Amino acid sequence: MELRVASEVGRFEDEGWRVRKDGSRFWANVVITAIRNKEGRLVGFGKITRDLTERRIAEQRYRMLVEGVKDYAIYSLDKDGTVTSWNAGAQRIKGYTADEIVGKHFSNFYTAEDAEAGMPARVLDTARKEGHFEGEGWRVRKDGSRFWSSVVVTPIHDDEGNVTGFSKVTRDITDRKKLMDDLQQHAHELEVQMAERERTNAELEAFSYSVSHDLRAPLRAIEGFASALEEDYGPQFDETAKDYLNQIRSASIRMSRLVQDLLAYGRLSRIELVMRQVDIQATLESVARESNVGASALIFEGDMYRKVIAHEPTLIQVFANLISNAFKFQKRGTKAIVVVRTEKAEEGLVRISVIDNGIGIAPQHREKIFKVFERLHGMDEFPGTGIGLAIVKRGVERMGGRVGVDSVPGHGSTFWVELPAAPEGQAS
Numbered sequence: 290m291e292l293r294v295a296s297e298v299g300r301f302e303d304e305g306w307r308v309r310k311d312g313s314r315f316w317a318n319v320v321i322t323a324i325r326n327k328e329g330r331l332v333g334f335g336k337i338t339r340d341l342t343e344r345r346i347a348e349q350r351y352r353m354l355v356e357g358v359k360d361y362a363i364y365s366l367d368k369d370g371t372v373t374s375w376n377a378g379a380q381r382i383k384g385y386t387a388d389e390i391v392g393k394h395f396s397n398f399y400t401a402e403d404a405e406a407g408m409p410a411r412v413l414d415t416a417r418k419e420g421h422f423e424g425e426g427w428r429v430r431k432d433g434s435r436f437w438s439s440v441v442v443t444p445i446h447d448d449e450g451n452v453t454g455f456s457k458v459t460r461d462i463t464d465r466k467k468l469m470d471d472l473q474q475h476a477h478e479l480e481v482q483m484a485e486r487e488r489t490n491a492e493l494e495a496f497s498y499s500v501s502h503d504l505r506a507p508l509r510a511i512e513g514f515a516s517a518l519e520e521d522y523g524p525q526f527d528e529t530a531k532d533y534l535n536q537i538r539s540a541s542i543r544m545s546r547l548v549q550d551l552l553a554y555g556r557l558s559r560i561e562l563v564m565r566q567v568d569i570q571a572t573l574e575s576v577a578r579e580s581n582v583g584a585s586a587l588i589f590e591g592d593m594y595r596k597v598i599a600h601e602p603t604l605i606q607v608f609a610n611l612i613s614n615a616f617k618f619q620k621r622g623t624k625a626i627v628v629v630r631t632e633k634a635e636e637g638l639v640r641i642s643v644i645d646n647g648i649g650i651a652p653q654h655r656e657k658i659f660k661v662f663e664r665l666h667g668m669d670e671f672p673g674t675g676i677g678l679a680i681v682k683r684g685v686e687r688m689g690g691r692v693g694v695d696s697v698p699g700h701g702s703t704f705w706v707e708l709p710a711a712p713e714g715q716a717s
């Protein structure tokens with residue numbers, strides 16, 4: 290048959306098993322050419338045989354590998370998009386057996402919308418032009434169910450560079466897609482919640498600000514009438530009446546302090562802080578002078594000539610709170626020793642520490658004391674409003690700094706703030 294074909298058309302080519310002298314087989318590529326004399330009469334045949342056993346084994350191994358892959362659908366298309374091969378992964382992912390799908394067009398895998406919109410042709414076009422197509426999208430299984438796929442399409446060329454078909458690798462990444470969608474959904478919900486919380490916070494702050502404001506008038510009335518009562522009727526009061534009057538006054542003083550602190554705290558988030566160079570030593574001295582502490586009671590340490598970039602009124606508030614706490618939270622009968630140390634910190638910051646020899650703070654309380662109304666002691670032991678450190682924290686953070694506390698309970702606390710250092714050698 291081979292010789293007949295070669296004599297009829299001049300050439301015959303084939304691949305197949307051939308047998309050696311010793312009976313072993315090899316995979317041969319065979320080309321038979323007809324040889325004719327001048328008159329055109331057939332005189333014989335030329336035959337070239339190549340042993341392609343090695344290549345054949347490699348190809349078969351490769352095919353078996355591809356066919357056995359279960360996690361990826363690996364299949365090939367001819368140049369028009371008709372399926373020409375099908376592996377186990379393709380069957381698992383798409384639901385068709387090789388018999389059912391080989392010979393059919395690959396647009397079967399697309400949703401009706403995508404197929405109508407010309408997606409399949411576009412995919413092959415892109416692969417042809419760019420040498421590669423990569424994408425994600427919904428695909429349809431044999432049973433009509435959908436899955437989210439990740440697809441890579443690569444063109445296959447013949448020796449002359451013409452596209453003869455395509456190889457396609459598809460993965461089912463529905464789980465990953467679902468995870469991503471869920472994540473996005475969560476992120477969105479979180480954003481909505483955050484926005485809501487921010488709004489509520491702002492409303493709450495505005496509310497407490499206006500309430501504090503409104504409380505001031507009745508408070509002044511209470512204080513005014515308590516004074517009037519004492520002036521006009523004081524001499525007639527017995528001890529009990531005087532005691533009641535004192536209670537009214539100290540309660541109203543406490544309340545006006547609370548209102549003042551709340552207003553200060555609210556104002557701190559509302560006002561714009563104009564930052565400039567501030568001299569630490571001068572600020573501390575004026576704080577000590579204005580409070581009943583006295584400048585001589587503070588021990589200054591370190592490089593007090595450093596300057597920071599801060600909003601001066603806020604910085605004064607911060608130090609006033611820290612220094613009054615340092616003197617307040619002391620064991621009865623102990624002489625307060627309060628040191629203020631200034632030093633260079635990392636990242637262009639200056640650290641100012643207020644160090645006391647007071648009662649100290651247990652580790653588990655060190656974070657919450659910076660929140661509004663968080664106090665660790667009764668009014669009788671240590672009076673206060675519980676707003677001071679909240680003002681410190683918000684103030685420092687609004688000035689671009691940070692704040693913290695170290696403490697040895699029973700031996701003292703160190704409250705530190707870090708603020709941006711002013712450029713050195715520059716006048717304020």
Ligand code: ADP
Pocket residue numbers: 610614615618645647648649650658659663664665666672673674675676677678679702
């Ligand atoms: P207040 O001083 O009005 O109670 P703060 O917000 O200033 O409110 O302080 C909150 C709490 O932190 C205080 O009640 C106290 O328990 C604790 N605290 C603050 N400063 C010190 C300090 N220097 N030593 C020990 N405890 C402190």
